[in-house]
Amino acid sequence: MLNYKSARGYTGWGQLAILCSFVGAGLILTAIVQLIIGSSLISSDIPLTQSGPAMMKALFKPENIMYLQLSQVLGTFFLMFLPVFFYVLLCHGKSPLWIGFSRRLNLAQVLLGFCIIFCANIAANPLADLSKYLFAFFPHLNKWAQSLEDDYSSMVMAMSGLKSYSALIIAIIIMAFFPAMFEEMLFRGAIQNLLVRWWKKPVLAVIVTSLLFSLIHGSAYLFVSRAILGFVLGWMYYRSKNLWINIIAHFLNNAVAVIQLFLMARSTAKPDMAKLDDRMPMWLELASIPILYGLFVAFEKLSAQKRATIELEEQKLWIKSTPQYNLADIQN
Numbered sequence: 404m405l406n407y408k409s410a411r412g413y414t415g416w417g418q419l420a421i422l423c424s425f426v427g428a429g430l431i432l433t434a435i436v437q438l439i440i441g442s443s444l445i446s447s448d449i450p451l452t453q454s455g456p457a458m459m460k461a462l463f464k465p466e467n468i469m470y471l472q473l474s475q476v477l478g479t480f481f482l483m484f485l486p487v488f489f490y491v492l493l494c495h496g497k498s499p500l501w502i503g504f505s506r507r508l509n510l511a512q513v514l515l516g517f518c519i520i521f522c523a524n525i526a527a528n529p530l531a532d533l534s535k536y537l538f539a540f541f542p543h544l545n546k547w548a549q550s551l552e553d554d555y556s557s558m559v560m561a562m563s564g565l566k567s568y569s570a571l572i573i574a575i576i577i578m579a580f581f582p583a584m585f586e587e588m589l590f591r592g593a594i595q596n597l598l599v600r601w602w603k604k605p606v607l608a609v610i611v612t613s614l615l616f617s618l619i620h621g622s623a624y625l626f627v628s629r630a631i632l633g634f635v636l637g638w639m640y641y642r643s644k645n646l647w648i649n650i651i652a653h654f655l656n657n658a659v660a661v662i663q664l665f666l667m668a669r670s671t672a673k674p675d676m677a678k679l680d681d682r683m684p685m686w687l688e689l690a691s692i693p694i695l696y697g698l699f700v701a702f703e704k705l706s707a708q709k710r711a712t713i714e715l716e717e718q719k720l721w722i723k724s725t726p727q728y729n730l731a732d733i734q735n
Contacts, residue, residue: 407601409494410501410724415601418494422593425486432481440474463561471561472577483585487593496724500717502592503646507709515702516639516652522698523635524656525683525691527628534624548623555622559664571665579657587649590616590633591640599641609637638699643706644713 407415441458444467449457462471487502495501538545559578590612598608613633617626640649683691 407603410496410721411494413494415597418490418597418601421494422486422490422597425490426482426589429482429486432485433478436477436481437474440470440477444470463557465561468561471558472573476577476581479581479585483589487588490593498720498724500713500720502588502596503640503644503649504592505645505647505713505716507713508643508645508647509705509709512643512645512648512702512705512709513651513655515698515705516643516648517655519635519639519695519698519702520632520652520656521659522691522695523632524628525688526695527631528683529688530631531625531628534627538623544623551621551623566668571661574661574665575658579661580654583653583657584650586616587636587640587646587653591637591649592646595637595640605641609634609641612637635695639702642699642703642710644710644717645706 409418413421438458441462442454444461445454445457461467462474491501538548594615595608595612598611599605602608613630613636616633616636617629620629622629636649636653639652640646643649
């Protein structure tokens with residue numbers, strides 16, 4: 404653990420510091436870009452102390468939906484994609500295999516991955532209800548948690564703008580594909596890969612990554628259930644070694660939610676975000692746990708050969724990138 408170094412000689416702590424620095428820089432860039440976009444929508448006469456709420460109000464107007472969508476895409480691009488790109492380039496090299504991009508996948512793996520995520524959502528659903536129940540005992544915390552949910556729901560509804568099929572396609576790209584790709588690159592491709600290689604404790608690495616994954620979504624009620632989903636995504640990536648499977652399965656999961664929003668928007672004047680999380684029958688929630696286990700067993704068997712091939716390719720990449728090491732050093 405203490406001797407681990409990246410392909411270009413950076414220690415685990417060094418890589419973590421570099422990644423955090425790039426993410427911090429991405430956060431600053433995101434804030435600047437969103438400030439530029441927001442300030443272009445409000446009057447220059449508005450006092451500085453009121454500009455923040457005024458920009459948010461302007462962005463949430465239906466006529467400004469393109470600006471809100473642009474703000475979201477650029478925000479995730481600067482916060483997640485660019486930091487990972489420069490981190491991998493600096494610490495490892497140009498090969499996309501360093502963060503798990505491999506062409507060795509098939510349709511069955513992707514479909515199983517989507518089924519695993521779908522089942523995990525059902526299994527984790529009661530945890531969201533339990534969280535709401537526990538928060539109710541702490542009125543101040545509950546008020547804060549509810550405000551987070553209201554803000555998130557308002558942003559999603561404003562950003563979706565699902566009034567036509569063309570708007571649906573744009574929403575699927577912006578709200579389903581880009582978040583899935585950028586989140587998987589940051590959390591599984593960069594953070595989880597770093598922690599697994601550094602700590603040599605995959606379960607702990609997946610747990611820590613899943614907690615960070617849930618934290619960035621900014622939901623108190625759904626923190627535990629999203630952490631469970633993050634763990635499932637993390638373990639699925641660890642057992643497949645292929646980030647494309649995670650990205651596509653994650654994207655399909657997001658797309659289902661966007662399509663649900665679209666159908667609700669066409670059937671009612673004001674869609675209710677809460678209906679996306681309607682409770683499943685108790686028997687289905689209980690049945691989802693053994694089904695999830697069975698899906699993972701099937702996924703493991705289906706991915707074993709491709710995982711072994713990818714691991715061999717990674718070892719060859721290590722040897723090529725770090726001639727001072729030999730194969731035995733890398734395996735240990």
